[in-house]
Amino acid sequence: MAAPTPRSAESPRQISYRISHQTEYHYSEPVAACQNQIRMQPVDGGNLVCHDTLVRIDPDPNSWDEHSDYFGNLVTTFSIESIHTALRVVVESRVTVTKPVISDAEALIPWEQALREQTGWLNPHIEEHRYRSPRIVPSDSFAAYAGESFAPGRKIVEAALDLTRRINHDFRYDSTATTVDTTTEEAFGLRAGVCQDFAHVEIACLRSIGLAARYVSGYLRTEPPPGKERLVGADESHAWLEIYAGEELGWLGLDPTNACLVSTDHIPICVGRDYGDVSPMRGVVLGGGTNTLKVSVDVAPVEANSAPASTSGKDAGESSLGKP
DSSP: OOOOOOOOSSOOSEEEEEEEEEEEEEEEEEEEEEEEEEEEEOOSBTTEEEEEEEEEEESOOSEEEEEEOTTSOEEEEEEEOSOEEEEEEEEEEEEEEEOOOOOHHHHTOBHHHHHHTTOSTTOHHHHGGGSOBTTBOOOHHHHHHHHTTOOTTOBHHHHHHHHHHHHHHHSEEOTTTOOTTOOHHHHHHHTEEOHHHHHHHHHHHHHHTTOOEEEEEEEEOOOOOTTOOOOTTBBOEEEEEEEEOOTTTOEEEEETTTTEEOOTTEEEEEEESSGGGTOSEEEEEEEOOSEEEEEEEEEEEEOTTSOOOOOOSOOTTEEEESOO
């Protein structure tokens, strides 16, 4: 998960990116068969347009299926039924991200109005994000923490950003403090963790006062120190959240790891109730002994009108997804 990264004062209106996400497993013993799901392919929606996506898998899968899950995320399921000692999955995409625009009128909406506009049977896909999920359980403790930002009548954008900044200030970014299985309550008590924990805690706070909030996984463009070249493969997966801020504004992205509103440095890939809905890769193997995992992510800005990645010549281990 990405560590805090200093953000520029003003984001450009629109940025196009080439993204490469490479996952490699090496096994101490032969694997007889495996079945996996990946959620690494961007889809059109919100402030993102996906121009093309290419998936390569080695060894070649024996079966391959693509579908959209309940939340609209693109999922590839594949199985390998031959002996292998390593597995390599590469997902390459080209996307364009547009900076969200908040009008003066939208910025003045009180948070109680946003709460009223997200309830009821007409908004089932919004209201479901107001309640507990497997990894996030609302509580009085989370509500009390959120209440310091969401005073009566306070504007939704102002209150949400204040909560985001307070979590950033009060919590320590520490990759050794938590694991992928650390509960949200434990991370809240530790006041430490990584971006997954920061996002879970803020979602728990928002849901505890009745507001809809959902988990977002994706990528964050990192900026090298002044005078240094960017390192290829040094970018990482990142996590943030979105709050439903009313009918006019819709879903508003918040990044508590970096104390900011989401903009063109953030590239969304999947949304869900919590991390359990959007983990990039999951699966089962038969055999394999112990394994080592290596993940490399590269996020490179490109010209918006540059040529798309090739999507020709696909076979069992290569598929073009998204827009042609």
